[in-house]
Structures are given as C-alpha cells and as structure tokens.
Amino acid sequence: MSDKTTFNWRALIGFELCWLALVYWQQLAIIPVLLYWCYGMWRLSTAGRIAVLVTLSAGVVLDTLLVQLNVLQFSSGGLLPLWFVLLWAVFALAAVEFMAKVLTKPWLAALLGAGGGPLSYWGGAALSGGAMQFPMPLYSAAVLIAVWALIAIALGQSRRWYVKAI
Numbered sequence: 001m002s003d004k005t006t007f008n009w010r011a012l013i014g015f016e017l018c019w020l021a022l023v024y025w026q027q028l029a030i031i032p033v034l035l036y037w038c039y040g041m042w043r044l045s046t047a048g049r050i051a052v053l054v055t056l057s058a059g060v061v062l063d064t065l066l067v068q069l070n071v072l073q074f075s076s077g078g079l080l081p082l083w084f085v086l087l088w089a090v091f092a093l094a095a096v097e098f099m100a101k102v103l104t105k106p107w108l109a110a111l112l113g114a115g116g117g118p119l120s121y122w123g124g125a126a127l128s129g130g131a132m133q134f135p136m137p138l139y140s141a142a143v144l145i146a147v148w149a150l151i152a153i154a155l156g157q158s159r160r161w162y163v164k165a166i
Helices: 009-043 046-068 082-102 106-127 137-161
Strands: none
Touching (some): 009 082, 046 137, 082 106, 082 137, 106 137
C-alpha cells in the first residue's frame, strides 16, 4: 500500500498508459494491461479489491445498458468487447487508488465527471479506428454527461466504505 499523504503517480501513469493501449490497440493490449491490473489489485486491501470489483461490475452493466439504448456502438456487435471490459477494470482500479480521493465533494465530482467521462469516451472513439462509435452524437453526449456526473459523485461518496478513517 502506498503512503496516504502522497499522490499515487504509478496509478495515474499506469491508468493513462493502459487507457491509451486499449483504445488504440484493443485486443493486442489485453495481456499487458491484465498483468498491470493484477499487480494493482495485489497491492490493494481486501476492501479496496471489493470496491474495484463492484465498480467494474457496475460499469460493465451500465455500458451494456448504454449500448442497448444506442448511446454507444461497437463494430464487434451488441456486446461490449473484451478490451472495453478491461478498460473498465483499469478505470475501477484507478478510481479506488486515486480518483475517488479527488471526488469527495459532490459538486466537484459532478463537474469533473461530466467533463472527463464523456471526453474519455470521445477520445477513445477517435483513437479506436472505428471500433467504438456514437450513433446519435448529441443524444450520446447528453446521456454521457449526465451519467458520468452521477458516476463521479457515486465514486467519491463510496470511498468511505473502503478507506479506513485516519
């Protein structure tokens, strides 16, 4: 475990590298990203691991719903591709390791989530070579902004269940 008073640079840099590898190379990046995720999970407490798995599960269910609602679309068909599920896994790891610490104020969480989440999807779609698309761009943007504002608030508020009080 890392010191509570320092920023977790390994988690930030690791997440950004994993995100880039997954959206750019998709299936080719699965093994190295999975190894990184396992290392990050190994470093967490049991409560932190549970938080990652709950966040991962909720994210996969949510994005499956967004695919069904025609907010997102993947060239591989109706199901989320494995590389995208793994993207949720590394996001969940990063959320527990450092992001949720920043999102403890609901207004700030909503602002950061409403901006960062949709921009991540749009950037990922641009780099994915057509693997991810938005069939109705304005509708997709509006839904993603609202959903990610709520996700960020939930991540910040859920932190109390897996971080020990100092």
